[in-house]
Amino acid sequence: MDRMHDLGPSFIDVTWGAGGSQSDLTCEMVNVAQTVFGLETCMHLTCTDMEREKVDNALSAAYKAGCTNILALRGDPPRDKEKWQAVEGGFQYALDLVKYIKEKYGDHFDIGVAGYPEGCDDEQDPDTLMDHLKQKVDAGGTFVVTQMFYDVDNFLAWVDKCRANGIHVPIVPGIMPIQTHAAFLRRANWSNCHIPQHWIDALEPIKNDDAAVREVGKGLIAEMCRKIMDHGVMALHFYTMNLAQSTKMVLEELGLISREGTPTKKPLPWRQSLGLSRREEDVRPVFWKNRHKSYVARTQDWDEFPNGRWGDSRSPAFGELDAYGIGLKGTNEQNVKLWGKPESLRDIAEIFVRFLRNDMKSLPWSEVPVADEAQPIVDDLIDLNRRGLLTITSQPSVNGVKSSHPVHGWGPSGGYVYQKAYLELLIPPSLVTDLIERIDRTQTITFYAVNKDGDLRTNAPTDGPNAVTWGVFPGKEIVQPTIVETISFLAWKDEAFRLGTDWANCHPAGSPSRQLIEGIMTDWYLINIVDNDFHSTRGIFDLFDGLKVKYLDGPLEKNKPMVNGHAPKPIAELDGIHKKADGKVFEEVLN
Numbered sequence: 396m397d398r399m400h401d402l403g404p405s406f407i408d409v410t411w412g413a414g415g416s417q418s419d420l421t422c423e424m425v426n427v428a429q430t431v432f433g434l435e436t437c438m439h440l441t442c443t444d445m446e447r448e449k450v451d452n453a454l455s456a457a458y459k460a461g462c463t464n465i466l467a468l469r470g471d472p473p474r475d476k477e478k479w480q481a482v483e484g485g486f487q488y489a490l491d492l493v494k495y496i497k498e499k500y501g502d503h504f505d506i507g508v509a510g511y512p513e514g515c516d517d518e519q520d521p522d523t524l525m526d527h528l529k530q531k532v533d534a535g536g537t538f539v540v541t542q543m544f545y546d547v548d549n550f551l552a553w554v555d556k557c558r559a560n561g562i563h564v565p566i567v568p569g570i571m572p573i574q575t576h577a578a579f580l581r582r583a584n585w586s587n588c589h590i591p592q593h594w595i596d597a598l599e600p601i602k603n604d605d606a607a608v609r610e611v612g613k614g615l616i617a618e619m620c621r622k623i624m625d626h627g628v629m630a631l632h633f634y635t636m637n638l639a640q641s642t643k644m645v646l647e648e649l650g651l652i653s654r655e656g657t658p659t660k661k662p663l664p665w666r667q668s669l670g671l672s673r674r675e676e677d678v679r680p681v682f683w684k685n686r687h688k689s690y691v692a693r694t695q696d697w698d699e700f701p702n703g704r705w706g707d708s709r710s711p712a713f714g715e716l717d718a719y720g721i722g723l724k725g726t727n728e729q730n731v732k733l734w735g736k737p738e739s740l741r742d743i744a745e746i747f748v749r750f751l752r753n754d755m756k757s758l759p760w761s762e763v764p765v766a767d768e769a770q771p772i773v774d775d776l777i778d779l780n781r782r783g784l785l786t787i788t789s790q791p792s793v794n795g796v797k798s799s800h801p802v803h804g805w806g807p808s809g810g811y812v813y814q815k816a817y818l819e820l821l822i823p824p825s826l827v828t829d830l831i832e833r834i835d836r837t838q839t840i841t842f843y844a845v846n847k848d849g850d851l852r853t854n855a856p857t858d859g860p861n862a863v864t865w866g867v868f869p870g871k872e873i874v875q876p877t878i879v880e881t882i883s884f885l886a887w888k889d890e891a892f893r894l895g896t897d898w899a900n901c902h903p904a905g906s907p908s909r910q911l912i913e914g915i916m917t918d919w920y921l922i923n924i925v926d927n928d929f930h931s932t933r934g935i936f937d938l939f940d941g942l943k944v945k946y947l948d949g950p951l952e953k954n955k956p957m958v959n960g961h962a963p964k965p966i967a968e969l970d971g972i973h974k975k976a977d978g979k980v981f982e983e984v985l986n
Contacts, residue, residue, distance in 0.1 A: 396432045398639045400666070402652055405630070406435040406464055411453075418449065422456035429461040430670035431691050436462050437507060441470030442486040447495075450486070454496065458503065461671035466507040466540060467492040467531075490531050497535035508536035510566065512544055512553040513588050525560055538564050540632050543571040543582065546589045547619045551626050567632040568623055572641035573612025576602035609641055617648040661805040663876045664812075664864050676700035681817055681863055681877045682887035682923070684788050685761035689890065692720045713886035716893050723759055723897035730901045733757070738907040740783050741947040743915070747780040759894045760787045767802045775936045783944025785821040787891070787921070790863070792816040792929050798866060810868030816926040817863050817879070818935050821919045823944055823951070827852070833938050834924070840934060843884050844922040847892045855881070863925055879925055892916050914951040 399407050409424045411417070421438065428434040438457045440450065457465065469489040486492045493506055508531040511524050518524055528539065539562070544550050554566055573579045576598055583590050594615055601607040620631055633642045646652045665679055666687055678701035683690035693714040694700070716722070723730065733755070737743045749755040751773055756764050765773070771791045779786055791814065793803050798810035805812060822830065827844060831852065834840050841861065843853045855861065864877035899912035926934040 396428055396434060398643075399635075400432050400434055402639070402643060402646060404434070406437045408437045408439060408466065408632075411439040411441050411468075411470075418453055422453065422460070425457055425462050426460040426670075430668050430673065430695070431688050433666045433669050435464065435669060436460075437464035437466050438462050439466045439468060440492065441468045442489065442492055443470035445470075445485050446483070447485060450492070450495070451499075454499065454504075458500065459671055461669050461674065463504055464507060465496060465504045466509070467496060467536070468509055490527070490534055493531050493534045493536055505537045506535050507538050507540050507567075508532065510539040510541040510553075510557070512541055512550045513546070513586075515542065516587075521556075525556065528557070529560055529562055532562050532564055536564065539566045541566065541569045542588070543569040543586050543634055544588045545571075545583065545594060545619070546591055547622050549589065550623070551628075554626070554628060565630060566628060567630045568628060569632050569634060570616060570620065570645075571634045572616055572645055573598075573608060574636070574638055574641050575605050576608050579608070579612070609644065613641070613644045613648050616645045620645065620649055660799075663874075664805045665877065672698070673700050677874060677876050678860075678878060679876065680883035680887065681790070681879055682788065682819065682884060682891075684790075684877075685763050686890075688762065689721050693886070693890075713883070716890060721890065721893075723894055723901075724762070727901040730898065734759075734898070736902065736906075736908045737911060739911070739948050740915075740944060740951065743911070744780045744783055744785065744947070747785055748777050751777050751780070751786075758787075759898045760891060771932075772936075779820065779936075779939060782939075782942065783823070783947050784826075784939065784942070785915075786818065787821065788817070788819040788923075790814055790817045792926065792932055794930055798868065806866045806874060807868045807871070810866050810871075812866040813864070813929055815863045815929045816931065816935050817923070819921070819923040821915060821921055823919050826942055826944070827920050827922075830922070830938065830942065837934070837938075839928040839931070840924060840926050840938070841879075842922060842924045843879070843881070844920045845885065845888045846918070846920045847888075847916060849885075849888075850920075851885070853881070858882070861925060861927070879923060884923065888921055891921055911951065918951070 396407070407428060409421055409428065411421050425436045425438050428436045438453070440453055454465070467489050469492075486495065489508060493508060496504055496506055508528065510528055511518075514521065514524065518527075532539070539557070541550070550568060557566060571582055579598065597611055597615060598608060601611060623631070633645070635642050643652070663677060665684065668674075668676060668691055679690065696714060714721075725733070734746050735742070737746065746755065747758065750758050750761070751765055751769075753764055768791065769776070769789060772789060776786045776789060793812060793814035795811045795813055796803050798804045798806045798812055799808060800812070803812060803814070824846070831842070831844070831854075834842050834854065841853070841855050843851065843855065845851045858881040860875075860878040860880040862875035862878050865873055865875040867873055895912060895916040899909045899916065902909040902912070924935050924938070928934060
């Protein structure tokens with residue numbers, strides 16, 4: 396689904412097993428696609444062995460997931476039956492299903508119906524099929540998806556016939572990319588579609604060379620798509636069969652995506668969820684920047700989501716850490732293979748450096764590779780890690796670039812976007828006091844620092860949100876989609892230290908790797924820093940001049956931070972604020 400999202404589709408299809416045999420899986424996939432991946436879905440729904448109650452349950456699940464597209468199909472006969480027949484209390488035809496959906500849900504769903512330019516198994520008469528299609532559209536069908544075909548001239552003639560018969564809804568041609576020669580013939584025979592002779596002549600000589608078949612097939616499919624679009628049909632429906640590469644090759648050949656990235660213009664700087672209750676959500680904490688799925692999971696039970704402003708950050712509560720999808724992914728063996736067996740802080744720092752250089756695709760705290768926006772500060776981040784300061788999340792400052800900018804741009808056209816420099820990292824307790832004193836001498840930098848036990852230190856003037864990303868657009872209020880604030884940071888703190896502990900537990904008890912990572916999780920501080928002067932590009936990194944961990948190759952420090960041989964003054968004496976937090980609730984220690 397991630398790869399599909401990056402191709403920028405208008406929607407993806409989720410198919411329906413005969414008789415609802417995989418209905419739970421279908422509904423769950425729709426929910427995940429909409430809510431987690433921000434993909435519009437089109438859920439297939441068939442009449443085969445489907446009592447009305449099953450149909451009601453499926454439609455309700457799709458509605459609650461935020462799905463707004465249903466492809467209403469009669470479906471194939473069950474495998475144990477030669478002919479199709481309706482189940483008692485079910486629907487006889489796709490037309491009946493279209494009417495029922497329209498009656499129950501009004502205009503909520505766009506209802507797709509099937510079109511057959513070359514006939515179907517149990518009806519070959521084109522006029523009869525055209526009449527059936529017209530009836531389905533008149534009953535509420537809002538778009539037509541066709542069976543796969545390769546004879547483009549026949550398809551275009553069929554489109555013209557549809558228009559002449561009063562069918563004016565969008566017609567979306569079914570395109571089956573060519574993976575291998577054997578699969579190409581098998582699928583063409585299965586759907587009884589005609590293969591033009593020049594396609595056969597082009598593919599037959601190379602049928603045993605899969606790479607050559609994909610390359611030639613790419614050209615044939617792209618040529619067909621161009622002819623379709625030249626005829627005024629401006630939508631293409633690709634049957635990927637869960638194999639994205641051939642479709643991606645065709646889209647690249649057509650110039651519909653770049654070879655480097657996605658054609659999709661981002662409405663927000665983070666991936667927007669399309670769940671029913673989340674479509675208007677436009678504010679999120681920056682801490683989950685690289686763990687989108689986890690944030691969605693931990694907020695899935697919220698009744699309302701921030702829109703326009705963050706509001707009262709104390710409520711509702713973030714979900715517990717034992718929910719599915721929040722902990723470290725992969726088996727112990729997979730994670731050890733990925734990140735190795737570090738035995739010193741230098742080894743761990745090198746893991747972070749490899750990640751920043753894109754030699755490694757993930758870290759325990761990041762499910763995604765380093766984003767392009769980080770390139771201006773990558774060398775600074777590498778330098779910090781090589782000094783033993785482990786960077787988790789970051790963003791450079793951005794001072795009014797156009798919303799169309801290929802890296803930093805987001806939101807409507809004609810706008811300008813801004814960012815404050817942000818850095819989140821793990822540092823040992825011996826450096827906390829020195830770093831905070833340096834921050835205290837600045838005029839523009841705010842921070843939060845917390846350890847696993849909840850010792851929270853900050854100079855933030857309030858517990859409210861501090862926008863770190865915002866945009867200015869014609870005719871709209873200023874949009875502030877990414878923030879830093881107290882309660883969500885404490886929720887993230889629990890997750891961040893849990894992820895590190897999960898990483899440690901990938902290694903055997905008592906092993907050097909486990910003791911090393913556990914030591915960092917037990918004693919170190921997680922600190923986030925915001926330079927509120929968005930004109931500044933170096934302010935945060937200048938804080939760290941001369942700071943480094945002295946024991947990169949030795950044992951980790953165990954004791955608390957010391958200043959000239961004495962325990963440091965309370966942070967309250969340095970910046971006026973010292974808080975104790977347990978991850979959910981905190982209290983002011985000072986009057």
